[in-house]
Amino acid sequence: MSDSKRGGPDRNVPFRNPGWAGNTGEYELSEAEVRGEEYVGIRSKDGGHPSISTTMPYILDEKSPDAPLFEGEYRERLDKIRSRYPDLRGALIPVLNLAQEIRGHLTSETMKEVAAELELSDAYVRGVATFYTMYNKAPVGRFLIQVCTNIxxxxxxxxxxxxxxxxxxxxEMGETTDDGLFTITEVECLAACGFPTAVQINSRYYENVQPEDVPALLDRLREEGA
Ligand code: FES
Structure with missing residues (x-):
C-alpha cells in the first residue's frame, strides 16, 4: 500500500489510522495481509513450539460447546503450556484461553475440568474466570463484537x-442474532484510546470506527462468516 493511500504524507487524504488491525478506514486489507498468515486461523492446534504455546488463541470458525477439552493435539498443547510454569497455578490464564478456544465459552463444568488439570480448587478457577470479561460465561455468536464506551x-x-x-x-445488548453470527456487547477500555472508537471483534481490533462504518463492517463479517 502506498503512503498516500494510508493517509500519510499526502495531506489531501484524510488521515484514518488503520491501527494494527488495518481493517478500519476503507476496509481494504484482509486480516491475513495485516497480521500474517500464521496468525489467521492456520496455527497448529498443538500450539507449535512450546515457547509460543501460551499465546492468545485464535478464534475458531466453529465453536464446539460439547467438544472434549484436552484431547489429541489439544492435549499436546496443554502439556506444552504446563511445561512453561514451575507452579501449575501460573498456567491458569492460558489454559482457560485454550478451553474457551475449543468450546467458545466457559461453563461451570468446563471450569471444573480446568481445575482438575491444574490441581486447583474449583472456586479458585471460577474466581479467575468470572473476574475477566474476556471469558465468555454464555455462548456467543461467530463474531463477538465488543464496543468500547469508556472515556x-x-x-x-x-x-x-x-x-x-x-x-x-x-x-439488544448481549444478545446473539438469530443466524448465530453476531453477539454485541459494551466493554471498558480496550487500551486503544488513541484511536477511538475502538471495537474488538473476536481477537481483532478495529480502530477509529464511526457509526457510518458499521453497515459495511457487518456486511464484510457476514461474508466471512457465510
Ligand atoms: S477508552 Fe476506548 S480504548 Fe480506551
Missing part, C-alpha cells in the same frame, strides 16, 4: 457506534 471512545461517539451495531444487527 476516550465515549467522547468520540462510542455510544453512537454501539447503537449503530445494535441497530444494524437487529439485537
Amino acid at each position: 476516550s471512545c465515549n467522547l468520540c461517539g462510542g455510544d453512537e457506534v454501539l447503537a449503530a451495531f445494535l441497530k444494524h444487527a437487529g439485537v
